[in-house]
Amino acid sequence: MSARRSRSRQAGAARITDEQIDDLMSKLQAILPEARLGRNDRVSAAKVLQETCSYIRSLHREMDDLSERLSELLSTTEMSSAQAAVVRSLLM
């Protein structure tokens, strides 16, 4: 396993401080779309976790939907020629 992380996984609970947890919670809160939580600092940790799970599930669903759409498009479009157009649009 990589030794890059400074936090040791074998350490007891004492190593992880409450501030660290709070920091990570706010980091997570910042990532969630505003509509889900607002920027209110008083959102509980449980709510953040709940919204996070719900958001991940919706992202998974979107991946499924987009895979289906791409599957449809793949049957009608020649991908190798479309690639150039896609890369061009990504670069801009």
Add this chain to the structure above:
Amino acid sequence: MDLEHSSISKPMIMAFHFLGALSHIQKTTTHSTFVCRCHRIRCAAYTSMALSTGGHSAWSRALLRGKLRRGGLRKRAVILQRPRKRAVRLEEGCQDGADVLRRLVPGSAGMDSAELLDETADYIRCLEEQVSLMRSIVNVVSSL
């Protein structure tokens, strides 16, 4: 090669892998069913997502390990059975939420709360990038 220091951005690496996979899938699924092609595209999406992070996160390694082991991503979350005590650091009432999160984020089953939150943030960011990439592809291709 450390991808973080290269001049090629992560979204470009993701696009490179995914577009290549789509081309390959198109060539090899001319007689396959819609469901089969759809499944392969989904696998390619998760793989290109995992490859673009350069293996810095546990979820990406878990996804790639799952793919190698089974020859495909049948489940999204590869749950690694690590016999380790979880540090109970979140307040009461959060444990259920944390457990659900561990099932959703690949490779996070044995993590403590701090690591879990870190992984989750990274996983969500990459999911968003992959979704955004797929949306752009759908837009470009359907307007051709």
